[in-house]
Amino acid sequence: MDDYQDYRLFQELSLLLDHADRLVLRQFRLNTLQYNALLLLDTDEGWRLTDLSERLLCERSTVTRLVDYLESEGLIARSPDPGDRRSQRVTLTAAGVARRREAQAAIEEAIGRRFSILNSEEERQLIAMLKRLRTVVSAEIAEIEAASSEASSTPS
Amino acid sequence: MDDYQDYRLFQELSLLLDHADRLVLRQFRLNTLQYNALLLLDTDEGWRLTDLSERLLCERSTVTRLVDYLESEGLIARSPDPGDRRSQRVTLTAAGVARRREAQAAIEEAIGRRFSILNSEEERQLIAMLKRLRTVVSAEIAEIEAASSEASSTPS
DNA sequence: CGCGATTTGTTGCGATTGCAATTGTTGCAA
């Protein structure tokens, strides 16, 4: 019915949220992806770059450069994987913990203000709808990519 | 309450939708911004670049390069503004109309499939919530930018 | 009128990211 209105609104809100986040995170010398990476990391086991790329929905090469940056900022550390010399483990440093704490406080304060206009029931409904949409769109992407990779591997 | 879950879901769905759109639009040699610009344009009056940038929520320089590209593809035409020699009017060419029609059919088909999992009542609720969020986030951005521009113009 | 402020569009520059190609490593099968 009004699918297109949903879509346009969603798209516009995405742009606005990105922009707002960027303004908030700028003071911590982080962009959205870098911040999301810090949120995932901890000081113990560490993540492999490939796993980070899957979780962050970006390319492995992007994670390489993201880790380069966070390492140059002293926020994370690379260490070799004990069981596989191809892999590296990325862990938070003490400075990384501190930077993440500061940024997280600012972001969550902003998020709280934004979503405070929804009551609990609305939030519950929104979450349910977003989850269903996520499932559908993930399937759509998987289908397209399967079709294109099949086309390239089987040039019948 | 679960503000943060809303936020993460929204962010993830944004990435997925962007990615899916890009896969659909790629066959028409368009990215999301270029497609959205084509949607706004028509063959009559034409838009000024500055107005396009405000509507598309991007910088004027981005519109300059976007218009450069669409012009090189033969989809739009620049013409001088009758009343202001600083301005230019951008209008769709016949090829632009055709390309837009093809891309729009593909995108709207995809959007229809994605949002078909919501019923009318859910769609109504989603639109209402997204509109309220848009208002809040727009205000947040305006506030931050007002504060920063004031700080730079009045370095008290 | 005249001059400074504002507006429009452009360009230079840096940051970010996807994609393809490459290097080094691992695992599996002959």
Place this chain on the structure above:
DNA sequence: TTGCAACAATTGCAATCGCAACAAATCGCG
């Protein structure tokens, strides 16, 4: 064991975009 496919990470390259600086044109106020 050896050879080959799969995998981890990196690099080169191009596309995209925001921001700041800029030139030309317009506006507005004395």
